[in-house]
Amino acid sequence: xxxxxxxxxxxxxxxxxxxxxxxxxxxxxxxxxxxxxQIYNKxxxxxxxxxxxxxxxxxxxxxxxxxxxxAPLFCMLLRKxxxxxxxxxxxxxxxxxxxxxxISSRDELGNPIEKVLIAELMGKHSNIILAHAxxxxxxxxxxxVPYGVSSVRQILPGFSYQLPPTTKSxxxxxxxxxxxxxxxxxxxxxxxxxxxxxxARELVFRKHTYPNIIRYVTEMVANCxxxxxxxxxxxxxxxxxxxxxxxxxxxxxxxxxxxxxxDHYFMNKNMAKNLRNAKQGLTKIINKVxxxxxxxxxxxxxxxxxAQKADRYKRNADLIKANLYQIKPNVDQVTVVDYYxxxxxxxxxxLDPQLSPSxxxxxxxxxxxxxxxxQENLEKRIDKNSKEITYLESLLxxxxxxxxxxxxDQIKEELIEEGYYQPPKSLKGRKNPxxxxxxxxxxxxxxxxxxxxxxxxxxQNDHLTLKKADKEDCWLHAKDIPGAHVVIRNKGAKLPDTxxxxxxxxxxxxxKASKSANVPVDYTTVKRVFKQRGAxxxxxxxxxxxxxxxxxxxxxxxxxxDRDGLxx
Numbered sequence: 001x002x003x004x005x006x007x008x009x010x011x012x013x014x015x016x017x018x019x020x021x022x023x024x025x026x027x028x029x030x031x032x033x034x035x036x037x038q039i040y041n042k043x044x045x046x047x048x049x050x051x052x053x054x055x056x057x058x059x060x061x062x063x064x065x066x067x068x069x070x071a072p073l074f075c076m077l078l079r080k081x082x083x084x085x086x087x088x089x090x091x092x093x094x095x096x097x098x099x100x101x102x103i104s105s106r107d108e109l110g111n112p113i114e115k116v117l118i119a120e121l122m123g124k125h126s127n128i129i130l131a132h133a134x135x136x137x138x139x140x141x142x143x144x145v146p147y148g149v150s151s152v153r154q155i156l157p158g159f160s161y162q163l164p165p166t167t168k169s170x171x172x173x174x175x176x177x178x179x180x181x182x183x184x185x186x187x188x189x190x191x192x193x194x195x196x197x198x199x200a201r202e203l204v205f206r207k208h209t210y211p212n213i214i215r216y217v218t219e220m221v222a223n224c225x226x227x228x229x230x231x232x233x234x235x236x237x238x239x240x241x242x243x244x245x246x247x248x249x250x251x252x253x254x255x256x257x258x259x260x261x262x263d264h265y266f267m268n269k270n271m272a273k274n275l276r277n278a279k280q281g282l283t284k285i286i287n288k289v290x291x292x293x294x295x296x297x298x299x300x301x302x303x304x305x306x307a308q309k310a311d312r313y314k315r316n317a318d319l320i321k322a323n324l325y326q327i328k329p330n331v332d333q334v335t336v337v338d339y340y341x342x343x344x345x346x347x348x349x350x351l352d353p354q355l356s357p358s359x360x361x362x363x364x365x366x367x368x369x370x371x372x373x374x375q376e377n378l379e380k381r382i383d384k385n386s387k388e389i390t391y392l393e394s395l396l397x398x399x400x401x402x403x404x405x406x407x408x409d410q411i412k413e414e415l416i417e418e419g420y421y422q423p424p425k426s427l428k429g430r431k432n433p434x435x436x437x438x439x440x441x442x443x444x445x446x447x448x449x450x451x452x453x454x455x456x457x458x459x460q461n462d463h464l465t466l467k468k469a470d471k472e473d474c475w476l477h478a479k480d481i482p483g484a485h486v487v488i489r490n491k492g493a494k495l496p497d498t499x500x501x502x503x504x505x506x507x508x509x510x511x512k513a514s515k516s517a518n519v520p521v522d523y524t525t526v527k528r529v530f531k532q533r534g535a536x537x538x539x540x541x542x543x544x545x546x547x548x549x550x551x552x553x554x555x556x557x558x559x560x561x562d563r564d565g566l567x568x
Contacts, residue, residue: 005194095194458538483511
């Protein structure tokens, strides 16, 4: 979602009411294209300015971001020129996506001096620029733009700042005339600054004609009559703006301020992006180990197939032994009667002509004994490898159904502790600040007020099932499918069908079959669940189970009573 000039006008209007006159206490630069200004004006504010090509924005934020151990050069420059200064003015030229923040501070000699921090929020051309307020001479910028990058406008220290060139008009200074209504949306976008295609469609949907739209926008800005909202489609896609996008026929939530709406929208967007990236990274690591194990399993199965010829070696040795007196030296084969076959056919057995008949007999018995040992060894290795593959597939299912980055981090820690992955040397020894906090299962309240808990990872599955749950609680798991352990806290009480169905839906939803239909879910009591010695985390056996079939559906999940996965 691109933040348009109209939404930015609403942000500036709110900032003029909240932070003008405030003291800029400290500047931060958590990312190369993002700065945060800590401002005090009767209370603390955090102004975020981001010039990322995708997430460019400017708004107050209530969230904190980790800062680099050493402040970047541009951050040090801001601290030198702006820290301890007063914000005296904030302006936006018409509906351009440019905001100028004027700050009064003092130079090295203690004389008052004004600087201007300019935020240009225009997609890949977004930038943050520091300049002298008197003549707009540029001090520096987050992104320097030399002549080789743009022949129209350079952003370099010592150059005079100029607004980005535009061919559009100001909607506030335009004469109201009749325009054809057949392509009014395109006309609005091409004619006026600050009107995005999405906003143009909403304005046409609401006011229908060009004169009505001009009057509506002019009055809305003059009276600050905004309706900050986040609109959400059925697929989960979201848009944030100064109006709910009613033309989309989607749900929307209104906020008290546009700053609050933008902060909420971008925080959720970044969390979703971080979760997606974390999932992709860990999935790649697990798949690499899983592919190796499957390749090894295939090789082991081939070796086992060869080792299963042990009976043939013994049969041939026994037949040679029975006919040893008839076998002449230095022959390469012998034909004998197969006494092991009901019809007793004659079969030919190959021999080594370099060895005596008795030596050939001894060699075959040795091959038989070796094949027996290999078969026993391979069966154990295949069983172990198969369990490891099942365990790794359960990790993949848990990663896929993770709802928070912290869930993925805990699964990664489990992978490291189980010895399947070694972090890069540069990351060894670093501790995740949440690593030592106690992790809790997901918690839900059923329609009948029963508590249902769902493990977030395999170690938590073990703890939930084998230590935390009451032995009479109901335990559920997708049948023969990697997934989470689910426990209903009923302590032996009879369960209503609605609660059982909701818990089964959770077990299917948080499993590898989350996108399948008619997923079988086994349920039994906790006391019927046990763990074998040496089994991986989350791997259990159970008895006396019954099976219920459900189709996973997020809309049917019970009410969440989650504690965000961590203790407070």
